[in-house]
Amino acid sequence: MAVVSAAFTPYEIARPFRTPSRIWFGVGASGRIAECVGEIGVPPGPALLVTDPVVERLGLARPVAQSLTAAGFALHRYSDIPGEPSVEVADSAVAAARALSPALVVGVGGGSVMDVAKLSAALVRNPGSVFEYTQFVKRRFDAPGVPTVLVPTTAGTGAEASQNAVVTKGSLKAFANNHPQLLAAAALLDPQLTYSLPAKVTAETGLDALSHCIEGMLSTNASALTDATSAQGIGLIVRALPRAYREGGDASARADMLLGAYLGGLSLNAGMVVGHSIAYTIANRLHCPHGFSCALALPYAMTYSRRPAAARLALVARAAGFAESDTIARVQGLCQDVGIPESLRALGLERERLPEMVDECLAQYPRPNNPRPLDAQGLRSLYTAMWEGRPAHLWQE
Ligand SMILES: [Fe+2]
Structure with a gap:
């Protein structure tokens, strides 16, 4: 396992590292929610339980519901979240939360459910639409949110840990990012809830998680603390993802x-770099899952920044147990081994659309924290290599 010390990491600038205050990790964690909220100091009262139709069908919220009911909470369920939520879907959940005025909000589900739960909790006492708190208006939360507990049923998005939420506005992504009010009070990490994830979802969400670790390592806003989480996360995911993909019931891999x-x-906490920007431009056109588009972009994002970020890529290699010279090829190989295609061309994207994607990447998703500044010429070359399916480690501008 990689050893990260402050000597290798930026520490000259003080940066916040925000986390939920309580984490329960291990089999059965979700059924311990009553103990968890008791420790936080939430007295029994009305509780909004946010899920989605899949979570309901599989009964994944049952341990949470039983524990809270036994502790005296009155549960109100909200599960009207069809896939990636729009502003309108999130606003409907907010309206339900405001009508209830809950003592506690709980989200049991994937990233969409957890993001809606976080937004609902934060807007109970703050006015307006979810849209106003995104990059389009940049309204700040004045009042604190309702205590929130998040219980992920996928292993990918990291929404249970973050101070971000994403919704769609028409064909664009709307981000409510870097709001401490969106941090959960607690996260319950119960591997049992992920055993039934299909292989395809396991791969796509898992590669989103790998992207968060690697892009966080590459970010110029990385800190000693994000380096520690990134290194540990990279080591866990590169070893466990192929096993979880092949054998969903592998408890230790899950x-x-x-x-x-x-x-x-x-x-x-370090912010994402150009990989997530490219991923959004792909997903906006192909309407593919977030993690799928992140996995397509990740190895090329590594190559794009390989010169200024050589020392950071060496940390990625060490964390993954890869030879430094092989790291980008190994990451791309891992993606392709779990079903990510080799090219944008194979996905039916027209080559003529690449220039507009470069423009959108620069205009909508700039990354001042990318180790190499984004430039149109470099990005045109990158998108072309992706479209043709040239291996990322062989791509030369
Ligand atoms: Fe992501």
């Missing part, structure tokens, strides 16, 4: 993935 995804969520 546990490692859930922990790796949580650590990746903490790495979001």
Whole structure:
């Protein structure tokens, strides 16, 4: 396992590292929620339980519901979240939360559910639409949110750890980022809830988590603390993902993935780099899952910054147990081994669309914290290599 010390990491500038205040990790964690909220100091009262139709069908929220009900909480369920939430979907959940005025909000589900739960809790006492708190308006939260407990049922997004939420506004992504009010009070990491994840979802969400760890390591806003979470997360995910993908019932692989995804969520404290920007431009056109587009972009984002970030890529290599010279090829190989295609061309994207994607990447998703500044020429070359399916480690501008 990689050893990270402050000598290798930026420490001259003080940076916050924000986390939930309580973490329960291990089999059965979700059924311990009553103990957890008691420790936080939330007295029994009305509680909003946010889920989605899949979570309801699989009964994944049952241990949470039983524990809270036994402790005297009155549960109100909200599960009307169809896939990636729009501003309108999130606003409907906020309206339900405001009508209830809950003592506690709990989200049991993937990133979409957890993001809606966080936004609902934060807007109970803050006015307006979710949209106003995104990059389009940049309204700040004045009042504190309702205590929130998040219980992930996928191992990927890291929403249970982060102070961010993402919704869609038309064809664009709307980000409510870097709001401490969006941090959960607690996260319950229960590997059992991920055993039934299909292989495809395991791969896509797992590679989102790997992207959070690697992009966090590359970010110029990395800190000694995000380096520690990134390094540990990379080591866990590169070893566990192929096993969890092949054998969903592999309990130790599922546990490692859930922990790796949580650590990746903490790495979001460093901010993501150009990989996530490219991923959004792909997903906006192909309407593919977030992690799928992140995995397509990740090895090329590493190559794009390989010169200024050589020392950071060496930390990635050490954490993964890869030879430094092989790191980018090994990361791309891992992605392709779990079903990520080799090219944008194979996905049916027209080559003529690449220039508009470069423009959108620069205009909508700039990354001042990328180790290499974003430039149109370099990005055009990158997108072309991705489209043709040239291996990322062989791509030369
Ligand atoms: Fe992500």
